[in-house]
Amino acid sequence: MNDFARSVAAALTLIGSLDAELIAIVGLSLRVSLTASLIGLLVGAPFGAWLAISHFPGRQAIIVLTNALLGLPPVVVGLGLYLLLSRSGPLGSARLLFTPTAMVIAQTLLATPIVVALVHRPASLLWAEYADLARMDGLSSLRSICLLFALGGASLLTAFLAAFGRAIAEVGAIIVVGGNIRGFTRTMTTAIALETSK
DSSP states (O other): HHHHHHHHHHHHHHHHTTTTTHHHHHHHHHHHHHHHHHHHHHHHEEEHHHHHHHTTHHHHHHHHHHHGGOOOOHHHHHHHHHHHHHTTTTTTTGTTSSSSSHHHHHHHHHHHHHHHHHHHHHHHHHHHHHHHHHHHHHHOHHHHHHHHHHHHHHHHHHHHHHHHHHHHTHHHHHHHHHOTTTTTTTOOHHHHHHHHHH
């Protein structure tokens, strides 16, 4: 039997037996990634819609910067957070390093620019169509953003799913700030990286 077949057989055995460690790893992965994706959506969606309806000096620079953050290397995020959260760092007293909370922060930093970009573009198109109507009705910025969310619900779902895909597949940043500690911070991607390195 070749390595691939042995690996598939071992994986099916673990799944079929409802291995406790496997369930804990999958559960932590889903908790961390869903939390990061929801936070990214709650922060990024209003910001993306606000960028669509606002006009101010520097707006275009913020849009370009946000789009540039889509290519932010995960290890850079992990290293930056590591330096902030380490004992000698400015946030070291919070003792967040090598915890699931640090992993959520890392994934949120990576997922939020995706949400901003995926909400901003369709919101801009909708605003171009409905801006005059919103102004005639005297809608505030907050109500205008709510209008855009009501009209572009599909873009919110797309943004959330893209953020979740980015978060659940992340390994570089979370292994730096989470440490891949068995039974505490080991996720599916870090477990795969560990087993592959063996």
